Amino acid sequence: MIPRQTDPGVDEALLIREVRAGKVESFEYFVRKYQRRITRLAYRLLRDAGEADCAAQESFLRAYQNLNDFREGSTFETWVTRICINWCKDRLKRRRLVFYFHQGPAENDDDESGPRDAAAGDEPSPERRAISREIRERLRQAIESLSPRQKSVFVLKHFEELSIPEIAELTGLDSGTVKSHLFRAAHKIRERLGEFRKA
């Protein structure tokens, strides 16, 4: 019988050994336990529900097919998350290429009203909501302008709220490089926000 993801004390290493020995059903435990989290992470990176589902499914399939390369000292969650991040990075790279060749570089938002100006006064609640919406839109566009690697590091830090060492483990980068990517990502977003204000 396959253990449920809520069962306490499930020995994941044992389940992995069973899958390696040919018991595919044992893999279901991992799918049931981690697919939602992996799909949400993929959605944060790709901002497309269909692609996020595809990323999650593909990540589990790759994890299964390459299970013999999985090291016992690691956790399955880290292993499948890393596969998912790499899949999403490849997808983002391809998307950027397609975007560049079909549409050219991103255009700035041409909405003239600035969130800062509006926030300075004592606005009623609908206006405040509008400001928040505008900031979200500008921020989202600025995040989309990041390179795939910068974006994945940024999302893992600020949206998934992971620590630098955790991000380093998931991305295969060292901590210094993660910090450097984070810094560059934040700098690039600030620059983009500056461009928005000028526009």
Next chain:
Amino acid sequence: MHLTDAQLFGLAIPAAGVPEALPPHLSECIACSRALQTWKGAVGEIAGEMGPIGARTPEAWADAEDLTMRSIRRAGSIRRGTPLRWGVGIAASLLLLALAVPMRRSGSGAPAAATPSDLSPQDQADDALLRDVARLARAEETGGSWDALVPQPGTQTRDEERL
């Protein structure tokens, strides 16, 4: 002077990943303090945005998981481990090498080295000169005399005659 969008963003999402010290202006300016809250709220909302995935029912999740399991079952058995794959690759390369070396030795493909009789007189003279230079270098290393290869005045070497 109010804080700019970029400054507010820097406070809402610090570049180094650790909170930065708040500027004194924030404690004096209600508008900027409120704007910072708006920025932080916007960041939190983006982080929490899950689009259609956020509204997915447990049944829809179960369907997605079933789909993944179906694709895994279709994929069949798991692949061999990397060390084994590398081992097979290395063994295949060695086998090819072992087959290629005897073929090369049997002279089926490579042209035979030219014999001195096949060379033109000019080439033979060049070879002789090169041999002399090599001998000269060896003599220098072993402390031999340069005179050994210097022709005596008034005499001609065989090579010079040929040239």
